[in-house]
Amino acid sequence: MTLTAEASATRTPTSASPIRRRRKAAETRAGYAFLAPWLLGFVLLTAGPMIASLYLAFTNYNLFTSPEWVGLDNFRRLVSDPNYIQAWKVTALYALIGTPLKLISALAVAMLLNNNRRGQGFYRSAFYAPSLIGASVSIAIVWKAMFIDNGIVDRAGQTLGLPAGGWVGDPGRTMPMLILLTIWQFGAPMVIFLAGLKQVPAELYEAASVDGAGPIRKFVRITLPMLSPVLFFNLLLETIHAFQIFASAFIISSGTGGPARSTLFYTLYLYFRGFRDFQMGYASAMAWVLVLVVGAISFVMFRTQNRWVHYSGESK
Structure with a gap:
């Protein structure tokens, strides 16, 4: 009886862990899915323009011609x-x-x-x-x-x-x-x-x-x-x-x-x-x-x- 209980206790985490991992993965995917619109907006509307403006800060750019690198001028x-x-x-x-x-x-x-x-x-x-x-x-x-x-x-x-x-x-x-x-x-x-x-x-x-x-x-x-x-x-x-x-x-x-x-x-x-x-x-x-x-x-x-x-x- 004791050996049976020990074997059951030993098998339970092994059999349950894949289920927990799949559930956790599903929750992670759902979280990223809900977060995706904000991440997309942040990259396209905030981070992207900020990086572009950092580059333009070192250029001569008038919106109509290609930026010309001027360094720290x-x-x-x-x-x-x-x-x-x-x-x-x-x-x-x-x-x-x-x-x-x-x-x-x-x-x-x-x-x-x-x-x-x-x-x-x-x-x-x-x-x-x-x-x-x-x-x-x-x-x-x-x-x-x-x-x-x-x-x-x-x-x-x-x-x-x-x-x-x-x-x-x-x-x-x-x-x-x-x-x-x-x-x-x-x-x-x-x-x-x-x-x-x-x-x-x-x-x-x-x-x-x-x-x-x-x-x-x-x-x-x-x-x-x-x-x-x-x-x-x-x-x-x-x-x-x-x-x-x-x-x-x-x-x-x-x-x-x-x-x-x-x-x-x-x-x-x-x-x-x-x-x-x-x-x-x-x-x-x-x-x-x-x-x-x-x-x-x-x-x-x-x-x-x-x-x-x-x-x-x-x-x-």
């Missing part, structure tokens, strides 16, 4: 191009000012909506709605109409005693106008902040109240440390988005980057070089420099997060 031209330098200045200013203000606004509204009150769902939807529209052409057109001469913003400013004049044609006002547009679309980071606030234990605030801590101290000592992973996530995404601004700048400047190059953002100047001047090799070099810069910024943010990002349960 396109990259050398970048440092001597005044419009290229101006594009970096405009984009950096937008990212350094617009991103923090957008996150501050999102966090402030999230804290207001974190309390249970009547109509809370309506307010959350209302504040999130602008982010559903995104940086679309229609929103940029409406925004431009609001800030032109005798627009609604100009008339409201005159009512408050401010000098008349639209923002669109004023080089000193176009950047604040675009920053206001990005701040208005704070719905996405607001929802993420709100989700993070829901995860903060109420016992921490209760214990702080017993110790006599006020609202500011609770915010600095409890809210910010507990929200630091969410803050890092939002900061990373919004910084990347700031370097990708295009549609609103193109519409508001009427496709010129003006007035006085005040809206000549990096992606807008890249578009001019590639699709207006047909210098596709130069534009490809610009694109890869942007990829490297954004990658470097992301790398620095990840390397420095240990200094201020505190994850739950992590020992310091």
Whole structure:
């Protein structure tokens, strides 16, 4: 009886293993079949064009003739191009000012909506709605109409005693106008902040109240440390988005980057070089420099997060 049981136990894995292998192979094939559309799209629409643009960055290519290899000439031209330098200045200013203000606004509204009150769902939807529209052409057109001469913003400013004049044609006002547009679309980071606030234990605030801590101290000592992973996530995404601004700048400047190059953002100047001047090799070099810069910024943010990002349960 014992020998029979041992023989059966010995034969069972041997007879069952081919079945398990066939089942595993079938599951693998099914997984690759479902993944195939994404892989095909990634190769044809993302990886393929990126490799092609990397090659074109070292060529002189105008879309109509064969690319001519020029080596590093396109990259050398970048440092001597005044419009290229101006594009970096405009984009950096937008990212350094617009991103923090957008996150501050999102966090402030999230804290207001974190309390249970009547109509809370309506307010959350209302504040999130602008982010559903995104940086679309229609929103940029409406925004431009609001800030032109005798627009609604100009008339409201005159009512408050401010000098008349639209923002669109004023080089000193176009950047604040675009920053206001990005701040208005704070719905996405607001929802993420709100989700993070829901995860903060109420016992921490209760214990702080017993110790006599006020609202500011609770915010600095409890809210910010507990929200630091969410803050890092939002900061990373919004910084990347700031370097990708295009549609609103193109519409508001009427496709010129003006007035006085005040809206000549990096992606807008890249578009001019590639699709207006047909210098596709130069534009490809610009694109890869942007990829490297954004990658470097992301790398620095990840390397420095240990200094201020505190994850739950992590020992310091």
